[in-house]
Amino acid sequence: xxxxxxxxxxxxxxxxxxxxxxxxxxxxxxxxxxxxxxxxxxxxxxxxxxxxxxxxxxxxxxxxxxxxxxxxxxxxxxxxxxxxxxxxxxxxxxxxxxxxxxxxxxxxxxxxxxxxxxxxxxxxxxxxxxxxxxxxxxxxxxxxxxxxxxxxxxxxxxxxxxxxxxxxxxxxxxxxxxxxxxxxxxxxxxxxxxxxxxxxxxxxxxxxxxxxxxxxxxxxxxxxxxxxxxxxxxxxxxxxxxxxxxxxxxxxxxxxxxxxxxxxxxxxxxxxxxxxxxxxxxxxxxxxxxxxxxxxxxxxxxxxxxxxxxxxxxxxxxxxxxxxxxxxxxxxxxxxxxxxxxxxxxxxxxxxxxx
Amino acid sequence: xxxxxxxxxxxxxxxxxxxxxxxxxxxxxxxxxxxxxxxxxxxxxxxxxxxxxxxxxxxxxxxxxxxxxxxxxxxxxxxxxxxxxxxxxxxxxxxxxxxxxxxxxxxxxxxxxxxxxxxxxxxxxxxxxxxxxxxxxxxxxxxxxxxxxxxxxxxxxxxxxxxxxxxxxxxxxxxxxxxxxxxxxxxxxxxxxxxxxxxxxxxxxxxxxxxxxxxxxxxxxxxxxxxxxxxxxxxxxxxxxxxxxxxxxxxxxxxxxxxxxxxxxxxxxxxxxxxxxxxxxxxxxxxxxxxxxxxxxxxxxxxxxxxxxxxxxxxxxxxxxxxxxxxxxxxxxxxxxxxxxxxxxxxxxxxxxxxxxxxxxxxxxxxxxxxxxxxxxxxxxxxxxxxxxxxxxxxxxxxxxxxxxxxxxxx
Numbered sequence: 016x017x018x019x020x021x022x023x024x025x026x027x028x029x030x031x032x033x034x035x036x037x038x039x040x041x042x043x044x045x046x047x048x049x050x051x052x053x054x055x056x057x058x059x060x061x062x063x064x065x066x067x068x069x070x071x072x073x074x075x076x077x078x079x080x081x082x083x084x085x086x087x088x089x090x091x092x093x094x095x096x097x098x099x100x101x102x103x104x105x106x107x108x109x110x111x112x113x114x115x116x117x118x119x120x121x122x123x124x125x126x127x128x129x130x131x132x133x134x135x136x137x138x139x140x141x142x143x144x145x146x147x148x149x150x151x152x153x154x155x156x157x158x159x160x161x162x163x164x165x166x167x168x169x170x171x172x173x174x175x176x177x178x179x180x181x182x183x184x185x186x187x188x189x190x191x192x193x194x195x196x197x198x199x200x201x202x203x204x205x206x207x208x209x210x211x212x213x214x215x216x217x218x219x220x221x222x223x224x225x226x227x228x229x230x231x232x233x234x235x236x237x238x239x240x241x242x243x244x245x246x247x248x249x250x251x252x253x254x255x256x257x258x259x260x261x262x263x264x265x266x267x268x269x270x271x272x273x274x275x276x277x278x279x280x281x282x283x284x285x286x287x288x289x290x291x292x293x294x295x296x297x298x299x300x301x302x303x304x305x306x307x308x309x310x311x312x313x314x315x316x317x318x319x320x321x322x323x324x325x326x327x328x329x330x331x332x333x334x335x336x337x338x339x340x341x342x343x344x345x346x347x348x349x350x351x352x353x354x355x356x357x358x359x360x361x362x363x364x365x366x367x368x369x370x
Numbered sequence: 371x372x373x374x375x376x377x378x379x380x381x382x383x384x385x386x387x388x389x390x391x392x393x394x395x396x397x398x399x400x401x402x403x404x405x406x407x408x409x410x411x412x413x414x415x416x417x418x419x420x421x422x423x424x425x426x427x428x429x430x431x432x433x434x435x436x437x438x439x440x441x442x443x444x445x446x447x448x449x450x451x452x453x454x455x456x457x458x459x460x461x462x463x464x465x466x467x468x469x470x471x472x473x474x475x476x477x478x479x480x481x482x483x484x485x486x487x488x489x490x491x492x493x494x495x496x497x498x499x500x501x502x503x504x505x506x507x508x509x510x511x512x513x514x515x516x517x518x519x520x521x522x523x524x525x526x527x528x529x530x531x532x533x534x535x536x537x538x539x540x541x542x543x544x545x546x547x548x549x550x551x552x553x554x555x556x557x558x559x560x561x562x563x564x565x566x567x568x569x570x571x572x573x574x575x576x577x578x579x580x581x582x583x584x585x586x587x588x589x590x591x592x593x594x595x596x597x598x599x600x601x602x603x604x605x606x607x608x609x610x611x612x613x614x615x616x617x618x619x620x621x622x623x624x625x626x627x628x629x630x631x632x633x634x635x636x637x638x639x640x641x642x643x644x645x646x647x648x649x650x651x652x653x654x655x656x657x658x659x660x661x662x663x664x665x666x667x668x669x670x671x672x673x674x675x676x677x678x679x680x681x682x683x684x685x686x687x688x689x690x691x692x693x694x695x696x697x698x699x700x701x702x703x704x705x706x707x708x709x710x711x712x713x714x715x716x717x718x719x720x721x722x723x724x725x726x727x728x729x730x731x732x733x734x735x736x737x738x739x740x741x742x743x744x745x746x747x748x749x750x751x752x753x754x755x756x757x758x759x760x761x762x763x764x765x766x767x768x769x770x771x772x773x774x775x776x777x778x779x780x781x
Contacts, residue, residue: 223408226405227408227409230407230422232411233433233436246435307629308629308630313594315594317429317434317435318422318425318435318436320421320422320631321421321629321635322635323635323669323672323709327711
């Protein structure tokens with residue numbers, strides 16, 4: 016009997032030691048278990064300081080919209096964790112889009128961009144809103160005309176790319192700038208790296224729920240807490256149809272009906288409202304939606320199921336979301352080249368040239 | 371000396387197992403390690419599955435909707451194996467004295483070696499091996515056997531067509547015996563002609579037991595609509611699989627009311643029918659028997675009710691007291707569970723009604739509690755009182771009082 020007790024206790028101690036040593040070795044690694052790896056940079060668009068500076072100017076430049084009122088920063092506001100505050104954002108002429116503006120933070124870490132993934136990388140994403148008639152409403156021709164008639168930009172494009180401005184090069188510059196908007200040093204990161212006081216007990220419980228009963232980890236996985244895939248939560252489904260068909264608009268695959276890209280979770284607590292239509296005002300509301308198992312529809316993601324979370328468990332999950340908040344770069348609008356050349360002036364110049 | 375060798379061997383095996391292990395474990399640890407999940411992902415109070423865990427199992431050990439991205443066992447960094455054992459204090463006493471051996475000691479209660487994972491796209495497997503343990507010196511004996519070894523071909527056309535081949539716990543058990551949160555068995559599942567009450571005094575000599583795993587093939591289906599089904603051909607329980615392999619058949623249908631999959635959310639009701647053939651504990655022809663079952667799994671907040679009713683009918687050839695007359699019995703159980711964040715409390719009443727000529731009715735009441743101490747460790751406390759009417763000697767019923775406080779450990 017005594018031998019059995021000794022054997023069992025010894026096994027427990029050994030397993031605990033093994034578990035602990037593995038956790039420590041993981042924590043001592045460069046990154047592990049979700050900690051941010053270096054930002055992936057495409058080979059054909061390496062990061063350079065000059066390009067990033069140019070990208071920052073373009074990001075803040077409202078002359079890239081038809082009436083000179085909207086820049087990238089209008090909807091992805093650096094002072095609002097690089098997102099917007101309303102369910103949807105306003106574009107030119109106060110038009111409203113149909114989808115919530117996602118934060119730029121850590122956008123570099125996931126491959127598909129936009130809620131429906133229609134752009135495969137940041138370089139493709141950057142040119143989308145510029146041409147969208149609801150957002151910035153510029154044709155490619157008008158955009159390139161404007162850039163090529165702002166001498167400061169012409170010089171910088173020449174210096175950075177050795178070429179006159181084009182929409183592709185504009186996209187590369189903006190993408191390079193967006194790759195600097197990252198956050199990783201959150202209480203969660205510090206906790207995983209061995210600082211056991213970095214997260215509250217509630218947040219630790221929430222972390223366990225995240226990869227346990229809540230099974231959030233099924234989709235919100237990886238360093239940026241997104242699997243870069245598309246899932247149907249039933250959001251926007253009513254009267255037998257979706258208000259927004261989501262990924263289906265890109266693939267035309269019925270299995271993608273109502274599916275949207277898994278959103279990144281780092282600093283998510285700073286970017287309400289949530290979901291593709293901004294329909295949930297708070298993280299608690301989002302968790303309640305998941306707790307109900309989403310909104311039933313014929314294409315609901317198979318991983319969606321009621322969770323039976325208690326009130327404390329929901330609160331713990333919110334605490335964990337808060338613990339994913341790290342410092343992020345706050346960038347002041349840089350001085351723009353040739354500010355005297357307003358959007359209106361550039362439009363008139365283009366009309367003159369057309370004559 | 372022999373005992374010392376055995377201990378060294380056990381310690382050596384343990385060291386090898388721990389040395390090759392890639393990371394700390396939770397729940398069915400091979401799965402938890404694979405995804406970086408913890409046990410609560412699939413279990414409401416392990417080993418009992420929650421909605422997600424049940425879907426995962428039925429989907430061939432693949433995350434539903436993520437089948438294309440599943441890592442196969444060849445892609446993993448370590449062996450997809452896990453170990454589970456229990457140890458603690460057990461008190462098991464019987465009346466009248468001497469009816470069974472009595473236990474009052476600290477002991478290790480069995481070791482399960484578990485393996486599972488994905489072999490290829492929509493091909494999963496599950497293995498449960500119970501190594502032979504001779505017992506003695508505080509170690510409960512264990513018969514060596516492959517308890518489960520099955521391959522699952524999932525989504526043959528859709529989730530509505532999956533096949534499981536090999537040895538497995540069949541779907542005719544709506545409440546898994548192997549993943550029960552109680553130590554005390556479900557009486558109606560265990561009931562057969564060679565159960566712990568002497569076969570000489572049991573009215574039926576049918577060795578079939580629902581509780582055993584079976585060899586065969588099972589077709590299952592589930593989807594977004596509330597229906598689930600299972601259809602199987604198996605060789606019966608290992609109790610009635612003697613010299614040849616009978617071909618028993620069963621069908622189960624279940625319907626889930628409300629949101630959920632019927633394990634921890636939604637209200638699941640089901641019906642099962644099983645037709646089998648077995649020998650009457652002696653060489654000779656096989657005779658037919660039938661089991662009909664109704665079940666419900668009801669959920670409301672943290673509370674869960676498991677209800678099982680089963681009616682059994684054995685051929686007259688099995689009947690000891692009235693040969694030629696069909697042996698009919700009925701029974702079931704009702705269990706109330708309360709699942710909290712880190713614990714589960716349960717109370718269950720089991721009953722089996724045998725024919726009046728037999729009068730070996732069984733009742734059992736079980737209460738207990740499981741407390742999650744750490745991811746691979748659970749404290750289990752349980753008390754169970756069992757009574758078996760003694761048909762031969764009215765008034766001298768067999769009673770059993772079982773109590774245990776154990777650590778349930780998986781790695």
